[in-house]
Amino acid sequence: MKKVAIVILNWNGVAMMRRFLPSVIKHSSDVADIIVADNDSKDDSLALLKAEFPTVHTIILDKNYGFAGGYNRALEQVDYEYYMLLNSDVEVTEGWMERLVDFMDANPEVAACQPKLRAEHSRDMFEYAGASGGYIDRYGYPFCRGRVFDTVEKDQGQYDDPCEVMWATGAALMIRREDYWRVGGLDARFFAHCEEIDLCWRLCNLGRKIYCVPQSVVYHVGGGTLPKGNPMKTFLNFRNNLTMLYKNLPEAELAHVMRVRRVLDYVAAFKSLLLDRNLGEFKAVVNGRKAFKVWRKDFDADRRQIQALRTSATDAMRKPYSILWQYYIHGCRTYRNIKE
Known part of the structure; x- marks a missing residue:
């Protein structure tokens, strides 16, 4: 077989x-x-x-x-x-x-x-x-x-x-x-x-x-189901990314990361609205955050189980830096150039 x-x-x-x-x-x-x-x-x-x-x-x-x-x-x-x-x-x-x-x-x-x-x-x-x-x-x-x-x-x-x-x-x-x-x-x-x-x-x-x-x-090929720039794709990415963080982040980091993400997500939303003139993307980011807030409690049990089974208090493979800072401030456009 x-x-x-x-x-x-x-x-x-x-x-x-x-x-x-x-x-x-x-x-x-x-x-x-x-x-x-x-x-x-x-x-x-x-x-x-x-x-x-x-x-x-x-x-x-x-x-x-x-x-x-x-x-x-x-x-x-x-x-x-x-x-x-x-x-x-x-x-x-x-x-x-x-x-x-x-x-x-x-x-x-x-x-x-x-x-x-x-x-x-x-x-x-x-x-x-x-x-x-x-x-x-x-x-x-x-x-x-x-x-x-x-x-x-x-x-x-x-x-x-x-x-x-x-x-x-x-x-x-x-x-x-x-x-x-x-x-x-x-x-x-x-x-x-x-x-x-x-x-x-x-x-x-x-x-x-x-x-x-x-x-x-x-x-x-890529992008076959929902192409880049589709508001539904943006909505799912923001809602699901926040949910993933809520489920998996170590307890010591959860509150801080979620506070920073709230700021960064609204910066992204208003960039779409004011600079890109893209109302659909603005709504998708905001609605993605709202949807996460509504269903967050549905993942409480998942989070408890994941954290109870965790073998380390930290994430060995999650990078300790902000890729936004590396990319936009330091100008590191490729993985090889990132300052660890």
Whole structure:
């Protein structure tokens, strides 16, 4: 029996699957079974799979449960040693899966890992969503080796060392089944955005490790479900990021970080309104904060459990600095230039 299940969560992605599934089948079938979990698509996704990709297994969900909920429901039906959560808009390359499996087999302390992500449309550039592994700063802002805010680097091999990171991208996330369910899987309440960072943080809290393995390379389109600049994406990012912080921050830091984030979030909101003339983005930030305040109490039990199981009073992989300060004040536009 194969030890890896590649699970592609699909929602109305017929064009992406027709374009990218052939590479997944070609470069993965020897070592992994390929499964498409359909999130109640209304296009011809299932007909395409039946007609053109008969070797691909399917799981059919009765409605759109979002990224987090969809994966949880699908993976409940999948019994393999490793899960590979793979977006439908990813082109994989020869040997990508073998390199990840070999790394995981050799490093049992590692719960999850990711390949190096390059941009499909500009193939010598890193891809925004995951690049060569991710971190968050003291106040919860995510960035990557290869991408800090909107500055995306050309891949010149500068981040080709396998490296422990704080989070691995949900676009191509390999994770042990045991570890995935040890922390309860993705938080389905998030629906989409920040859910893989929250998952990885919870694993880090248990002393498990997350890695990027850049010898494995894939190409990602990105932005397929909610493109950058969409107010709903902004709303989800702010609401979910604050929720992630509330769940996972060490007790000694929670009050301070949340106070600073309140200031920074409203600065971002008024920048959108006054400088960018974008009322939709302003409302999305404000409404994201309001939504977090309304449902915060629903996560009290989660926070108590996470903190009780924490193996350290501090976060070893969360960066101690502000990436905003590094980027805008010090002018550190790339990960290599950040002043630790």
